[in-house]
Amino acid sequence: MKPTRLDDMNCSVARTADLIGEWWTPVILRDLMFGVTRFDHFQERLGIARNTLTDRLGRLAEEGIVERVAYQEHPPRYDYRLTEKGADLWLVLTAMREWGDRWEAPDGPPLRATHRACGNDVTLHLECPECGELTTRREVRMVDGPGHGGKVLTSLRR
Amino acid sequence: MKPTRLDDMNCSVARTADLIGEWWTPVILRDLMFGVTRFDHFQERLGIARNTLTDRLGRLAEEGIVERVAYQEHPPRYDYRLTEKGADLWLVLTAMREWGDRWEAPDGPPLRATHRACGNDVTLHLECPECGELTTRREVRMVDGPGHGGKVLTSLRR
Numbered sequence: 349m350k351p352t353r354l355d356d357m358n359c360s361v362a363r364t365a366d367l368i369g370e371w372w373t374p375v376i377l378r379d380l381m382f383g384v385t386r387f388d389h390f391q392e393r394l395g396i397a398r399n400t401l402t403d404r405l406g407r408l409a410e411e412g413i414v415e416r417v418a419y420q421e422h423p424p425r426y427d428y429r430l431t432e433k434g435a436d437l438w439l440v441l442t443a444m445r446e447w448g449d450r451w452e453a454p455d456g457p458p459l460r461a462t463h464r465a466c467g468n469d470v471t472l473h474l475e476c477p478e479c480g481e482l483t484t485r486r487e488v489r490m491v492d493g494p495g496h497g498g499k500v501l502t503s504l505r506r
Numbered sequence: 507m508k509p510t511r512l513d514d515m516n517c518s519v520a521r522t523a524d525l526i527g528e529w530w531t532p533v534i535l536r537d538l539m540f541g542v543t544r545f546d547h548f549q550e551r552l553g554i555a556r557n558t559l560t561d562r563l564g565r566l567a568e569e570g571i572v573e574r575v576a577y578q579e580h581p582p583r584y585d586y587r588l589t590e591k592g593a594d595l596w597l598v599l600t601a602m603r604e605w606g607d608r609w610e611a612p613d614g615p616p617l618r619a620t621h622r623a624c625g626n627d628v629t630l631h632l633e634c635p636e637c638g639e640l641t642t643r644r645e646v647r648m649v650d651g652p653g654h655g656g657k658v659l660t661s662l663r664r
Contacts, residue, residue, distance in 0.1 A: 357533065358616045359533065359536065359606075359616060359617075360602070360603040360604075360605070360606025360607045360610065360611055360615060360616060360617075361532050361533060361536050361599050361602045361603045361606060362532065362533050362536075362606075363606040363610040363611070364532075364602040364603070364605050364606040364610065365529075365531075365532040365533065365602065367610070368602075369527050369528075369529065369531075369532065370527075371523075371527065373523075373527075374519050374520065374522075374523035374527060375515065375517065375519060375520050375523065378517065378519045378520075381643065382648075433609050435643060436605060436608065436609065437605055438643045439601045439604070439605070439630055439632065440598070440601040440602055440605050441519050442601070442632060443597045443598040443600070443601035443602075443630070444518070444519045444522040444523065444526075444598055444601075445518040445519045445522070446518075446597070447518070447522050447594060447595055447597070447598050448517075448518025448519060448520075448521040448522040449518045449651075450594065451591050451594065452518065452521040452522065452525070453518055453521070453653050454653075455652065455653035455655060456651055456652030456653035457518060457651035457652065457653050458516045458517060458518060458650075458651050458653045458654050458655070459517075459518075459648045459649065459650065459651045459654070460648070460649050460650070460651040461646050461647075461648055462646070462647050462648075462649055463634040463636070463637055463640060463645060463646065463647075464644070464645050464646060464647045465634075465637060465645065466634065466636050466637055468634050468635055468636050468637070469635075470632050470633060470634045470640055470646060471632070471633060472597055472601070472630055472631070472632055472633075473630070473631050473632075473633050474597065474600060474628050474629070474630055474631075475628060475629060475630075475631050476621040476623075476624065476626050476628045477626055477627075478621070478624050478626050479621060479623060479624055479626075482621060482628055485539065485593065485596045486622070487621060487622050487623065488619050488620070488621065488622060488628060489619075489620050489621075489622040490540075490617045490618070490619055490620075491617065491618050491620055492616075492617065492618070493607075493614055493615035493616050493617045493618040494613065494614030494615065495611050495612075495613035495614035495615050495616045496616050496617070497613060497616070
């Protein structure tokens with residue numbers, strides 16, 4: 349069941365979930381990052397129903413995450429490409445992939461993310477500009493931000 | 507519409523989406539990380555229907571992301587706590603929050619993540635152990651991993 353508006357929560361996790369949390373959307377974003385641009389190509393790779401794919405790509409276009417670029421006029425045909433906002437989701441997908449690799453990949457990671465320049469595996473780190481890497485969630489304290497507006501559900505642990 | 511099995515794709519993004527991509531689940535995980543443990547407390551904070559909350563917490567327990575810890579016997583009452591697997595989702599939520607802060611927070615971030623020890627803002631970075639930080643997706647090449655098994659949909663750009 350879809351909540352009325354996750355968007356109303358003034359929470360950036362909720363707002364992101366509202367945009368990318370629909371079924372299929374994360375794998376469509378993954379394929380966009382892999383360079384897939386054509387409707388039929390998504391459909392063939394994912395085995396997704398055409399109306400569902402139309403719906404998901406339409407939502408992503410509405411939200412400014414993908415843009416349609418015409419590659420043929422008669423009949424009109426489009427490439428789907430990530431906008432800057434869409435391409436910026438790569439760290440979200442990276443974090444999802446890393447967790448899935450650790451906890452849901454019994455045969456080992458299906459894919460490895462490597463540095464193109466040197467071939468080493470690359471991984472996400474949470475960093476403090478002063479102190480370097482943080483390795484546990486307990487090292488992080490959530491505090492009111494500029495967009496708090498008095499209606500954020502904040503942490504119980506301060 | 508829910509696909510038959512995102513899980514069958516041999517993709518760690520798909521597997522993670524399959525577990526946390528349901529409506530409400532990301533904000534329930536957020537509240538678990540904030541230290542919320544009681545059913546009624548989630549319900550009150552989120553304004554979520556009780557049957558939906560039961561369903562989501564049940565799925566998270568089945569998947570080993572939360573555990574139920576009895577705090578009362580008559581009638582039985584439970585605390586919900588993140589397991590190690592569940593707590594490890596913090597970087598996924600962090601990546602979602604950071605993206606939402608950048609693109610969906612017109613008044614600025616509702617919350618800031620700070621280093622408890624020194625108060626500076628902390629942020630995610632993708633790092634190569636040899637070369638340091640990577641700042642663009644183009645620096646990353648996805649290659650076959652040990653769990654590839656010949657059935658992964660890989661990148662078009664090698």
